[in-house]
Amino acid sequence: MLDYLISFLVLFGAVFTFIGSLGLVRLKDCYTRLHGPTKATTLGVGSILIASAVFFSTRGTGISLHEILITLFLLITAPVSAHLVAKAALHLELHSLAKMPTKKVKEEVLEQASQTEATKQTTEKIEQLTSSEAPQDQELAQKQ
């Protein structure tokens, strides 16, 4: 029974490792290529390591925790390295399958920015008015 479990986990992990590298080869774009290997890391190598942990834990030498250590390390570091690769690709402005922001979008963003500037100016005016009104109130209070 345990033999079947270990075999299933090993085969599952190997298939996912294969699929991850297949994604690395077949996908068209650096940003989409990021998807494949991250799945290979977590699912593929993760299940192979779990299979190894089960295998060595049932051989009578006690529970083996090396694999858990490697799995934890891989689970922590895989998103970090994927994030850094994506940042590097964005920094180099690589070709992307998704359309880059066009001129129209840029103009809209600029309009929004100018609108926010206008609102800033109005708020500043309101603040000035209120601050100029406040001393008058104080003067009135002193007179009274």
Added chain:
Amino acid sequence: MLDIVLPIAFGLVAVAVAMSFWRLLRGPSAPDRILALDTLNINTIALLVLLGIHLSSALFFEAALLIALMGFISTVALCKYLLRGDIIE
């Protein structure tokens, strides 16, 4: 059962190594090559763990852990170099 499955798993992971090596040679840009190196590290860890099961020896985990550590540090260093033009500022 494990005797049948292990050679299949070795074959699949070996093909995965070959494919990521192809991307390492072919990759049109530097981040692609970094990604291929990272994938090669992952595939090497998988191969080492499979070899550990095959030979039923627990010697290979330290090697796998070292490869995982070095792979992560090298990926981060290469990406930092691409991002900043410098590794340690």
